[in-house]
Amino acid sequence: MLNTSIHYENGRLFCDGVAVAEIAAQVGTPAYIYSGTRFLSNLRRIQAAFPTAHIHYSAKANGNLAIMKMLVNAGAGIDAVSAGEIHRALIAGAQPENIVFAGVGKTGQELYYALSRGVGWFNIENVEECRLLNSMAGAAQMVARVALRLNPDVAANTHRHIATGHGKAKFGMSTETIRDLLTRQGEFSNLSFEGIHIHIGSQLHDTTATQAAIRAALDVIQPYPTMRTVDIGGGLPVAYSADEIVPDVEAFAASILPLLEGYEVILEPGRAIIADAGMLITRVQYIKEQGEAKFAIVDAGMTELIRPALYEAHHEIVPLVEQGLPRESVQVVGPVCETTDVLGRDVALPPLAAGDCLAVLTAGAYGMVMASNYNARPRPPEVLVDPNGKSWYLVRRRETWDDLVAPELA
Numbered sequence: 305m306l307n308t309s310i311h312y313e314n315g316r317l318f319c320d321g322v323a324v325a326e327i328a329a330q331v332g333t334p335a336y337i338y339s340g341t342r343f344l345s346n347l348r349r350i351q352a353a354f355p356t357a358h359i360h361y362s363a364k365a366n367g368n369l370a371i372m373k374m375l376v377n378a379g380a381g382i383d384a385v386s387a388g389e390i391h392r393a394l395i396a397g398a399q400p401e402n403i404v405f406a407g408v409g410k411t412g413q414e415l416y417y418a419l420s421r422g423v424g425w426f427n428i429e430n431v432e433e434c435r436l437l438n439s440m441a442g443a444a445q446m447v448a449r450v451a452l453r454l455n456p457d458v459a460a461n462t463h464r465h466i467a468t469g470h471g472k473a474k475f476g477m478s479t480e481t482i483r484d485l486l487t488r489q490g491e492f493s494n495l496s497f498e499g500i501h502i503h504i505g506s507q508l509h510d511t512t513a514t515q516a517a518i519r520a521a522l523d524v525i526q527p528y529p530t531m532r533t534v535d536i537g538g539g540l541p542v543a544y545s546a547d548e549i550v551p552d553v554e555a556f557a558a559s560i561l562p563l564l565e566g567y568e569v570i571l572e573p574g575r576a577i578i579a580d581a582g583m584l585i586t587r588v589q590y591i592k593e594q595g596e597a598k599f600a601i602v603d604a605g606m607t608e609l610i611r612p613a614l615y616e617a618h619h620e621i622v623p624l625v626e627q628g629l630p631r632e633s634v635q636v637v638g639p640v641c642e643t644t645d646v647l648g649r650d651v652a653l654p655p656l657a658a659g660d661c662l663a664v665l666t667a668g669a670y671g672m673v674m675a676s677n678y679n680a681r682p683r684p685p686e687v688l689v690d691p692n693g694k695s696w697y698l699v700r701r702r703e704t705w706d707d708l709v710a711p712e713l714a
């Protein structure tokens with residue numbers, strides 16, 4: 305969706321003070337473009353709404369080093385779900401104690417790496433992981449600080465593929481398991497049980513389930529004075545279209561902070577920081593009319609942005625040049641050999657011709673991080689429009705065909 309950073313000026317799409325067509329002309333398409341102004345102001349807004357909370361940017365939403373570096377410099381910690389993300393976070397300048405390590409299937413090697421780097425929190429998802437971490441921390445003569453991830457068995461108001469807190473999901477532990485672990489803390493002398501973690505899903509359309517999850521979490525930890533931290537995960541939503549009504553960050557904070565008085569709070573937002581700061585630009589290759597449908601076949605597809613194919617996600621698609629011409633309904637499809645390779649169905653766009661450029665909006669989160677080389681397609685470059693609003697630079701170059709074959713041992 306358009307916003308104060310990604311907007312039209314005299315019919316031309318701008319990212320802050322830079323015409324998007326200028327970037328397209330220089331770096332080519334497809335390409336991701338991010339507004340530094342927008343993601344920093346999204347972070348500041350969350351920091352203001354949760355003034356005493358520790359905000360850990362969720363690197364899984366967009367792990368670009370330049371972006372993480374700026375967020376870390378602006379005071380964010382990092383939420384990492386793999387040793388690879390911890391590695392990235394450290395390169396981006398995050399202090400290890402400001403990293404939380406979550407993830408349902410951390411390997412021993414990953415736990416060892418995190419321990420040896422001094423990562424601040426381990427969000428534990430099962431009893432065996434607890435035992436493994438305890439013995440590794442023991443061998444290293446360390447005490448690891450842990451938060452136990454609760455699966456509160458609540459139904460989040462979101463797409464079924466991104467709901468994580470219902471009882472059948474693989475994430476977290478039941479209240480019974482956590483209660484049992486807490487009564488047996490003495491068996492884990494190299495772990496310090498200090499927090500509870502809940503993340504019931506992404507793109508939460510209301511806070512009802514989050515409130516229920518927090519109440520369940522507090523009920524479990526209330527008898528244990530050392531359990532002073534509640535990590536409520538991510539899930540702060542963004543609007544992907546004008547008619548998508550979601551609570552804003554202030555409303556989200558107002559509805560849950562009163563429940564958490566007296567506790568340290570950790571938040572792991574990803575999408576709410578970076579989604580609406582990013583767009584994917586793409587060029588029309590062909591126009592094809594077939595049956596009733598008009599297809600715009602563009603040079604980006606599910607390899608660059610898989611969310612529409614994976615989650616039936618909606619992204620607004622707009623032209624780089626808006627001349628106020630009458631709109632027509634177009635199927636915006638990619639070049640990948642899959643029927644689901646559709647970026648937008650029935651998109652209302654002005655008449656298009658080969659060579660025209662489009663922008664797929666609100667694509668900053670779960671976009672480039674999920675890009676793939678399927679069909680031997682090099683992944684696109686990423687461009688950052690500086691927070692000064694005027695200059696822009698490549699923060700990741702376009703991959704080459706040689707990059708594609710580089711790891712192979714033929």
Ligand SMILES: Cc1ncc(COP(=O)(O)O)c(C=O)c1O
Pocket residue numbers: 362364365383406503505506507537538539540572573574575576669
């Ligand atoms: C444990 C955890 N924390 C944080 C996040 C980030 O969520 P979001 O991008 O919705 O804020 C996720 C996303 O799935 C997650 O699994």
